[in-house]
Amino acid sequence: MDVREALYTTRMMRRMRPDPIPVDVQGRILDAAIRAPNGGNAQRWHFLAVDDPALKAELATLYRTAREREYAEIDAGTLGRTRHDPVAHAETLGRIKKSGDYFTEHFEEIPLLLFVFAIDDHGGANIYPAIWSALLAARAEGVGGTITTVLRYQADEVVKLLGVPTDEGWQMTAMLALGYPLGRWGVAANRRPVHEVSSRNRWDRPYTPEIPSPLWGTSGD
Template structure:
């Protein structure tokens, strides 16, 4: 959390509050709203991708989506078992530019200590009022649920996430111009797994 509060914020307002949940009872109360939110996600935003993946499960885009869906669903099915839920709340931060650097700083600091994290926003999209009520957030102070982060030691293999190389999504000086560098492989080694 110390890394989180060191992050920059607009006007140095630091208009954030963080709530850590490790109490099994509270996590249990949050589990069904979270699962319901994920069900709404599959039926809404991702319904076309899910249908396409199920129609052609061997296509590379389908396999990628099915892995993502499996991971998201695993978290939904096991929310009560997550060692720590980290909630970020903000006030007067419409686009998150003051809050998300703090959240990301906490996530990076956790990663450096061998702790994995996954940020999700399904509760703030589908069940913000329910979540705030369960967590005792004052309803009349203008706090907005900005992010939910599941944190814990990873199960199984944990390495550097496969992504497009940086030079393929970066331009220099003008849109579409060569960035002047190439990075085919990650520039840092994977973190060792917690023993």
């Protein structure tokens, strides 16, 4: 797969088929993830793959509780800010919530949960390249996925359930849910263009030249 196709079409897939991901495919995804750049090649990461049905069922209960807590904060206005038009963004959030509802309701059916842990990660600088590499590698295998940090609300219960040695400093960064998607791949069309979210040399100076539409995915690519 052309790297630009992977970069432009890898998106969050919350609707997945329950079909298992073969172990060799899982291995290729993880092997790509650990090749990601990281400061000093310290490799302060650990990836915990969960595919046991009973364990997924317990995690599903924790996830549903955590999601309720997150949406309570959203409703209270204490979580999340946006510069988008409020009406338009409300429509976007509505679609995301609907997709998230499906994800939550079918949590037990997700083929693979990949928990990512790190030590002294400086705000995610060392671990998020590996997470993104995992998602790009999954895309190349036809596997979709999504990143979620919702379980941070139930972190103590999650690390206990998974037997994480937190006394050694390990902290949960995120969880990747991976599976063969029900949706279609495609270039994200709801992005503000580069020149609206970028500047050159100084914050208050425009980015030039303007880029009004995606530079990949059009006729002729």
